[in-house]
Each structure stands twice: as structure tokens, then as C-alpha cells.
Amino acid sequence: MAAIFLSVASLTTSVQANYWGSCNDCCPDVTVGVDWLYWSPCASDRHFALTTEGIDSEVNVKTHYLCDEWDSGVRVYGKLGNLWNGFNGGLIYTYINPKTSGSVEQIGNNGVVFSFGLPIPEEGRGLLQGSRLDAKWELQYQTLDAILSYSIDVTQNRCFKIEAFSGLTWVDVKQKASYTLDQVGGNEIEIRVDFDRNNDFWAIGPCFGLNTSFRFCDCFNIFGLVKTSLVVGESKNKDVIYGTRGSSETSTFVTVTAKDKCFCFPGLHLATGIDYELCLCNITLDLRLGWEYVQWINAPTFPYYELDGLGVRSAPSTNDLTMQGIFLGLNTTF
Template sequence: MRKMKLGAALMVLMLGGVFGQAQARECHEESSGCCFDFDVGVDFLYWKPCVDDLDFAAKVSGNIEDVDRPLLVSYKSICPDWEPGFRITLSRENAWKCFGLSLAYTWFESGDSGSARADNGERIAPTLVPPTFVNLKNVGFPNENSFFDSGRGKWEMEYQTFDILLSYQLAFGSCHTLTPFFGVQVVKLDQEIKGKYEDTLVGTFEEGPLSDLSVTTIDSKWKSDYTGAGLKLGTSYTYALCGDFKLFASAAASLVIGDSDTSSQFSFRQTTFEESTREDYMHVKDDDCCHILPGCHLQLGLAYDGNSCGCDWTFKLGYEFVAWTNVPTYRRFQESADVLQPGGLMSPRQISGSEAQIAQSNLVNNGTIGFHGLTVGLNVGF
């Protein structure tokens, strides 16, 4: 049995050597000329982003003590719409020792917004500002709640990648072609989230007419700029159908390491009936230590090969899915720095930023962002 295994191994090695020599000779013969042929591809992308945790407010209604109409908290989120993008590819077969070389640049930008307003007994609870800033609203009005009349949120993103890949084409019969590839990928992902909350407290002062006792506005802005580079590997597959049609599929995985420049800004402004104005500010800077992003990229579609004026071209129509994990996310603070002062009155202005719990928040490097949608492309050989 051992001799049979050794014999089989030797036969595999001999066949591999013969196949390798034949392939090397064929590649050498194809690349020995002076023509530096290359392909240029342009893909039109129509993708929809899918992003974690884009809620900006919650509508609150009902009563926690009412069994028939219990307290209801309904979150309002930003839902990004479909947006266009593009990808440009420059490639050459047998660029180096039978390996193909390709350079690809992808650009995609998206942005959307949402708003919520309190109607019919509803209240607006903000989700993009620290609890300390929410509680600042009632420093001079301890008997009022800390809800708001309206809330707005806006999200923007710019996504760019640059790939440098080597590939090796393997043909199986006359219909199947498998092309493994590997190389380097650079990723740049910039995001920005803004929030705005407004409330007008209407009441009477010293038995006077109804008037605005206070007008409160809270603004928030979160910005994250991530840049990383790492390895990308995968394989593509084509199956020749009747005529010049063929099916294509591709699967790739990436692992990039980079830094994220992430920060948050909050501002509070309140004007009271006495025409006095109070303003408070808070800036948060996240650590930008090395940050790892795993990613995947899937493609599936139909292609058609043709020739015009001596140039080969390929038209393709397909579906793509891209996903990245460990993406930087919005920092949401969980605790308020407010404490009860002697006499039972809150004084957040005196202690805001001086209590340790002001830094308590969720994890901020565990988000997921993905894109999926249609791809229409044209590759032309020169």
C-alpha cells in the first residue's frame, strides 16, 4: 500500500511538471511579442447601503402605568436609498510570468436624512446626544420633562477602494475557467452623522398670557475617517454558454489594517423668557490605534463577448454584495453626569464633565456596513 501511494505521488508530480512546462511555454510564446495589449473596464454601480445603528430619535407615547395604552418607544432611523457609483479597471493578461495584473478603483457615495415630530400626545427622545445634555434642558424648569418637540438626523458616507491584484487563469475543458487572484487592497471609508433637537416650552409666568418660557436646541456631529490597507484574495469563475454568452461569478475576502480619525461634537443652547441664553459644549476624541476591518465581496451575473473594429469587448450585467465588519460606529453615551444636590435640585451645569460616568458609552468599533445592488459594465481590449 505504501509503494502504491508513493507511485501515485510520483505520477502526480510528473504530470504536474509536464503541465507546468506546457503552460509556461504557452505563456512565453504568447508574451514574446512586442504588443503590450491591455483591457479597460468601466462598471456602473447602483447600490443600496445597509448600515447599522442609524437611529436618531424615538417617539414616546402612552403611559407606563396604563395596561390598555402602555408606554411605547418607537425608534426612528435613517434608511439610505439607492445611489449610483462606478468602478474603473485596467488589466493585462500574462503581465508577468503567466500572471495577469489588474488595477481597480471603486467610488461610491451615499447620504440620507430623517425627521420626527411629536403629535397627539407623543414626545421625542433624542438618541444622538449624551444624557447630560438632555438633562441640561430643565435646569431652570425642574417640574418639566426632558423630551423634545422635534428631532432630525442626517448621515453621509464616501466609500473608496483601490486594488492591485495578480491572477492566474486555469481552464478546465472548453467551458470552465477558474481564475484565482490575490493582492493588496486600500480602503477609505468616511462617515458623518448629524443630529438636531428642538423644544419650545410654552406656559404662563406670574399669571400672564401664554408665552415661550424657553427655546432649547441641541446639535450633535459625529465624523469618522478610516483609511486602511491589507490583503485581498479570492477567485473568479466563468462558464461558457451557447454562442458568446457566459456566466460569471466571483468571491473575495479582504483583511485591512488602518487608523480611524473619529470625533464627536455636542452643543446646547437655551434662551429663556428672561431673554438670557445659556450655552454648553462638549468635544469627544476617539483613540486612533490600529483598526482591523474584515470584508467580503461577491459577484454573480451574465456576460457577452463581442468584437468591433478589431477590438474585443465584453458587456456584463450582474449583482454584487459587499460587506465590512468592525466599522467605526457612533458613540452613544449611557450615563448622565447629573447628581442630586442638597435641597433636591439638579445642577448639571456645575458638574457636567467632572463626573467619571460622563465617559460611559457603547462599543464603537463593532459596526457592519454593506452594499448590494446592480452592476452594468463594459470591458474593451486594446
């Protein structure tokens, strides 16, 4: 659903946290790695349907929500150490495609209705109550980070590292939601109303942060990451309502498009975990396991529609796109 979802859009999580500053002296300059992500998107306003129970003054209204599912993603990265005067350079790409769905059915006089407004003319509003409502939501999320980092020796302790970094973050998010409302007569669908929604946005801007790494025993490290970013970009929305009556052909009721060519919002990325480092001659292998949290604050999402007399009024909307979960990764330095 609307939502989602990484923040460092998922900049570096483990990636930066550990391999940027290792206690192992046998590593030369080039690091490449991959992380398997297992994240869950989290967003407010995930409701899609209302049902009622009772009669007269004892009516109870129940709101139905899409559940947050867990999905797999991937992050690949590369680092070039000692690029210039102790500075390191790196690229990190993150991709995840979470999906979820829900369904509500209620036969009878009360039926099922949408829990949000639709951009439909007054003469068509009687179609917005049915016997069954199905909902699907999908998020395609990807980020690319170009990072320049520098180690800060503040403790004279080789096994405790602090590294400051900055660079550019690019985030691209595509959200899709589809709703199908059926009005059933007997055993057949008499009227079907479909509402398809698309919200796409991209943004780019600076990012800043710190990595820490502490070796607490041979070959084992604890690492952490804090990253903030501020991005500027554009978004576009397209909502389409169409319906089918009986066996007739599908017809389009309403198409609404909107575009915002300039918006700005911040991001946050946190990560922590543990890694195991093994050095073989001039090659270092690093296995990492950790947890991370990615949030884009007030990111664009699907617009809201409000009834305005006989018409419909729309308003741009924002929401926090949040994802959190675990990662498991392997990198090699040579």
C-alpha cells in the same frame, strides 16, 4: 448613517469576474472599463429617536429609524494581460457616496428624545427632549485594489475559466451624522441642540479570491466572483454638541475626540452576472450586468455613550458595513 459602506470594498466585481478570463482569442493585452453602481447600504443600529404614546401603565414607546436609500457610484479599472509568465495585473478603484435622512415631530408633554446616549454633563441633560428631531447620515466610501491573477485550466474546456487572484486592498470610509433637536414654544424655537458626529477610518491588507466565467452560447457569459480580505488600519472619531437658546449665539457644550491607531477586520465580496462580448478586429467590447454584495465585518463606527453616575462613559464600537446592489458596465480590450 453609520454605517458603511463594499469587501472588498469593492474590488472587482464584474470586473474581475469576466474580463480576466475571456473565451475570445482576438483580445490582446490591455483592458480598461467602467461600471455604474446602484447600491444600498445596510447597517444595524440605524435608530435615532424615541416617542411615547399613552399614559400611566399604557405607555407605548416607538423607535424611529433612518431608512436605507439607494445611491449611484462608479468603478473604474484597468488590466494588463500576460504581464509575466501567464500572470495578469490589474487596478480597480471604487467610489460611492450614499446619504439618507429622517425626521420625527411630536408636540406635547411626551415629546421626542434621542434613542442613544449623548456625552453631555448632567446639568445639560434636561435639554435632550424636544418637539422635533431631524437626522442626517452620509457615507463616503472608496477602495483601491491592486491585483495579480493567474488562470487555472482544470477542465480542458475553453469556455469555462477559473482564475485565482491575490493582491492588496485599500479601503477609506468617512461617515457623518448630524442631529438637530428643537424645543418649540408657541411658534418659535426656544432651544436648539445640535449633535454632529464624524467617524473616519482607513485600512489596507491582503486579498484573495476566485473568478469564474462560463460561455453558455455565442457571445454570452455567466461570471462569478468570491473575494476575501483582511485589513489593518486606524480610525478617528469626533463628536460635537452645541446649542442655541432663542436668538443668542450658538455655544459649544461638549467636544469628544478619540483615535484608534491599530485595528483589524475582515471583508467579503461576492458578485455574479451575465455579459455580452463582441469582437471587432483587434478590439473586444464587453457589456456586463450583475449583482454584488460587499461586507466589512466589525468595522469601526460611532462610539456609544453611557451614563455613569454624574458623568458619561464612552466605549469604542464596531458594526458590519454592508452594501449590495446592481452594476452595469462596459469595458474594451485592445
